[in-house]
Each structure stands twice: as structure tokens, then as C-alpha cells.
Amino acid sequence: xxxxxxxPEALRLQEGESSSxxxxxxxxGLRGLFWYRQDPGKGPEFLFTLYSAGEEKEKERLKxxxxxxxxxxxxxxxxxxxxxxxxxxxxEYNFNKFYFGSGTKLNVKP
Amino acid sequence: NAGVMQNPRHLVRRRGQEARLRCSPMKGxxxxxxxxxxxxxxxxxxxxxxxxxxxxxxGMPKERFSAEFPKEGPSILRIQQVVRGDSAAYFCASSRDRxxxxxFGPGTRLLVL
Numbered sequence: 041x042x043x044x045x046x047x048p049e050a051l052r053l054q055e056g057e058s059s060s061x062x063x064x065x066x067x068x069g070l071r072g073l074f075w076y077r078q079d080p081g082k083g084p085e086f087l088f089t090l091y092s093a094g095e096e097k098e099k100e101r102l103k104x105x106x107x108x109x110x111x112x113x114x115x116x117x118x119x120x121x122x123x124x125x126x127x128x129x130x131x132e133y134n135f136n137k138f139y140f141g142s143g144t145k146l147n148v149k150p
Numbered sequence: 151n152a153g154v155m156q157n158p159r160h161l162v163r164r165r166g167q168e169a170r171l172r173c174s175p176m177k178g179x180x181x182x183x184x185x186x187x188x189x190x191x192x193x194x195x196x197x198x199x200x201x202x203x204x205x206x207x208x209g210m211p212k213e214r215f216s217a218e219f220p221k222e223g224p225s226i227l228r229i230q231q232v233v234r235g236d237s238a239a240y241f242c243a244s245s246r247d248r249x250x251x252x253x254f255g256p257g258t259r260l261l262v263l
Contacts, residue, residue: 044192071249083154083241083254084193127192136206136248137183137195 043067046128046141053148056117061144063128064110073111074138075104076127084127087113118148152177154244154255155224162261169229169236171258175244182225183243183252184217193241199225232262 047062065073072091076084088097090106097104101122103114113126125145129138155174163169175182180201185193195209199219210217214232219225229236239259243252 074251076254083156083256086251086253089251129193131249136198137209138193138252139195140185140192142190142192 043139044128044130044141046126046144048144049142050145051147053115053118053146055119055148055150058114058116058118060115061113061126061146062110063113063141065128065130065139066109067130067132067139069133071131071133073106074129074131075111075113076129078125078127078143087126115146118146120148120150122146123148154179154242154253156242156255156258158258159256160259160261162263163232164263165233166231169232169260169262171227171229171240171242171260173225173227173242173244173255175225175242176253179244179246179253181245181248182219183245184225184227185241185243187239187241187257189238196227229260232260234262236260237262 043066045064053059072089074089075087077087078084088104093108095106101116105112125143127143128141131138154176157172182199184196186196187193197210197217198206202221214230216228239257241254241257243254245252
């Protein structure tokens with residue numbers, strides 16, 4: 041059973057066209073939810089950690105929010121350099137591993 | 151302030167050979183995690199290690215795969231008698247503590263011919 045599901049799988053936006061990426065999870069006790077950005081041929085780059093429902097974090101054009109069952113990554117007025125795959129991961133209490141979603145591949149056209 | 155380092159970045163092996171992947175964690179980090187990523191798929195957890203100890207290897211195949219993190223030196227992921235299905239990108243991550251954020255290296259791309 042998948043613990044983390046990301047949608048959509050792929051998203052094409054025009055430059056400046058805001059949108060949101062979704063990450064839903066089914067772990068029983070959430071220690072933390074993590075967002076990463078991955079460029080082709082590179083390792084995931086850390087963006088945000090969220091620990092409790094209602095929490096929000098922002099960085100430039102990105103804003104991450106968390107509810108009890110899902111997280112959103114909002115992208116405001118994206119630029120072509122925001123094109124990447126965005127990965128969501130969750131960590132449960134008393135477990136050591138991160139469960140990763142399959143990612144959303146974002147393509148921002150100029 | 152160096153990040154997580156992995157080498158080699160690319161590794162080509164023939165079926166039946168051994169592959170050794172190395173990971174040096176960030177300075178001050180003593181927790182290391184290995185993940186495998188197949189094309190167009192997410193990262194799958196393999197093993198979690200602290201210095202000289204394997205903490206969780208629940209994601210590691212039972213045969214041919216092993217990992218270590220010695221007191222001195224990098225963490226090593228070892229794959230014996232590689233098969234074509236082992237071709238993937240292998241990522242190492244490190245953290246300061248178990249509950250803290252994991253930071254990833256650039257990965258080793260293994261190709262088995």
C-alpha cells in the first residue's frame with residue numbers, strides 16, 4: 041500500500057501561471073513531511089519540512105502547507121527555472137525511513 | 151561547507167561483477183541512508199546506518215546487497231554479482247540526528263551491461 045501519493049504526475053504551466061501540487065499520505069503518526077526538488081541527473085534538494093497540520097512555509101515563489109491528510113506545494117508566478125521534479129516524503133514516528141512519492145514533474149514554458 | 155559526497159558518479163559493470171558505492175556524509179552528520187531510484191520512479195528506502203551500526207535494513211534485498219558505515223571512512227553500499235535489474239541511481243542521504251532533515255548527495259548511476 042502506497043503511503044505517499046503525489047498528483048498530478050506531470051504539470052505544464054506557462055510562465056506566470058500559478059498552480060498547486062498535491063501530496064496525500066496515509067501514515068498513522070506523522071513525524072514530518074518533507075518537500076524536495078530534483079533536477080535531472082542530480083540528487084534531491086531540500087526545500088521544506090512541515091511538522092503539524094496548519095503549518096506553512098514559504099521560500100521565494102514556493103509555499104508549502106500541511107493538513108492532517110495532505111500537503112500542497114503552491115507555486116506563484118512560476119519561472120522556467122522552477123522546472124523540475126518535486127518530491128514529497130513522509131516520516132512516521134518510531135520509524136527511520138522516509139516514504140517518498142513518485143513526484144510531480146513540473147515544466148514551466150516561457 | 152561540503153555537502154554529501156558520493157563516488158563514483160557513474161559506474162558501469164558487467165553482469166556478475168561487484169559494485170561498490172561510496173558516500174561521505176555532511177560534516178557533523180552521523181546518520182546515513184541509502185535509496186534506490188529507478189527511471190521515472192520515486193526513491194525507495196534501502197538501509198539506514200549510524201557509525202558502525204546498521205539500524206534498519208528493511209528495504210535492502212536479502213541477497214547480494216550489503217552496507218556498512220565504519221568508524222573511519224565513508225559508508226559503502228556493496229552489490230555482489232550484479233544483474234541488469236540492479237541498474238538504477240543510488241542516492242545517499244545524511245542527517246545530524248534521526249528526526250532531522252535528510253540531505254542528499256548527487257547519486258551514483260549504476261549501469262549493468
